[in-house]
Amino acid sequence: MKAKFQNRLVDASKKSDLGQVLPLEAPFVLMVDPSSRCNFQCRFCPTGDRKLIESTGRYQGPMSLDLFKKIIDDVNEFKSPIKVLRLYKEGEPLMNKQFPEMIEYARKSEKVLRIDTTTNGALLNPRISERVIAAGIDQINISVNGVEDQHFTQLVRSRVDFTKYVENVRYLYQIRGKCEIYVKAIAENLSPEDQKKFLDVFGEIADRVYLEHLSPLWPSFKFDEIPMEFTAGHYGQKIEDRAACPYIFYIMVINSDGSVSLCVQDWSRGLVVGSAKEESVKSIWLGHRIDAYRLKHLEGCRSSDPICGPCQCMSHGVTENIDSSAQAIRTRLLAKEYH
Numbered sequence: 001m002k003a004k005f006q007n008r009l010v011d012a013s014k015k016s017d018l019g020q021v022l023p024l025e026a027p028f029v030l031m032v033d034p035s036s037r038c039n040f041q042c043r044f045c046p047t048g049d050r051k052l053i054e055s056t057g058r059y060q061g062p063m064s065l066d067l068f069k070k071i072i073d074d075v076n077e078f079k080s081p082i083k084v085l086r087l088y089k090e091g092e093p094l095m096n097k098q099f100p101e102m103i104e105y106a107r108k109s110e111k112v113l114r115i116d117t118t119t120n121g122a123l124l125n126p127r128i129s130e131r132v133i134a135a136g137i138d139q140i141n142i143s144v145n146g147v148e149d150q151h152f153t154q155l156v157r158s159r160v161d162f163t164k165y166v167e168n169v170r171y172l173y174q175i176r177g178k179c180e181i182y183v184k185a186i187a188e189n190l191s192p193e194d195q196k197k198f199l200d201v202f203g204e205i206a207d208r209v210y211l212e213h214l215s216p217l218w219p220s221f222k223f224d225e226i227p228m229e230f231t232a233g234h235y236g237q238k239i240e241d242r243a244a245c246p247y248i249f250y251i252m253v254i255n256s257d258g259s260v261s262l263c264v265q266d267w268s269r270g271l272v273v274g275s276a277k278e279e280s281v282k283s284i285w286l287g288h289r290i291d292a293y294r295l296k297h298l299e300g301c302r303s304s305d306p307i308c309g310p311c312q313c314m315s316h317g318v319t320e321n322i323d324s325s326a327q328a329i330r331t332r333l334l335a336k337e338y339h
Helices: 050-056 065-075 099-107 126-135 149-156 162-174 192-202 281-285 288-298 323-334
Strands: 029-032 084-086 115-119 139-143 180-186 208-212 251-254 259-261 272-275
Touching: 029 065, 065 099, 065 281, 099 115, 099 126, 126 162, 149 162, 162 180, 162 192, 180 192, 192 208, 251 281, 272 281, 272 288, 281 288, 288 323
Parallel strands: 029 084, 029 251, 084 115, 115 139, 139 180, 180 208
Antiparallel strands: 251 259, 259 272
């Protein structure tokens, strides 16, 4: 196998000690959703339940290029650069026809160091792959939901020609240049034989491959048709709860309609803290609405929030732990002492 068997997380030795550097003047990671609509209807994702999403009134569609440009221009107001611009959240990025233009525009900013995305890969074709690579993306994560046509039908309720799917991923890998290709699947969705096939096939056409774990990462969403036995976190880490969520201190999340969510798990829009259409990105990141949530977490009051309280991403998805530094971070936050 050519590819490394390694998850997509940055090497821990390269990470900042969050307890020492929080709060941040600028987010380490800016997540911008190019499209909140998806071509799949995955059984383990809220976006896949279209009736559920319609009931929330959540916007379903692409982000406009003008809004995206405004967001990137806003980023220039930060003193520090964004370490990673992550172009995905809850939809399929390739459903936005201007996705390559978004990458190209962001690539010109000196305040964006790295750009990545996550796609289900079904819309890849040679022309799209060529445009995305030419635009200057640094990493493409591909979520594989089966190793044969029937697997896709069962899990994502959409038809996929697996042979063609593999051909398109192979072509992307061949023209990738400096872009890293990471291919992942959910271990619980594949039998041991299918896991081997996944590694045999994609291990030859990716830089890294990994079998991530099914986890209850979405607040108030249950995938009843899939077994709910969890022995490890999403990335294979030990399951342990936290009082304070690290994500809300170093990741900023902008939905495809410009609304800003406290967290990437905010699929229902119950944690909106601003609008990138009407406010600057910097003013939202440093604003009182998002700080109110941060202080609640630091003061041990997360459980009182109807959405953050029962969120299992805290124990199954998050890898960092800032609980031991909560008081020090709170003191610096109140004093507006930003790193």
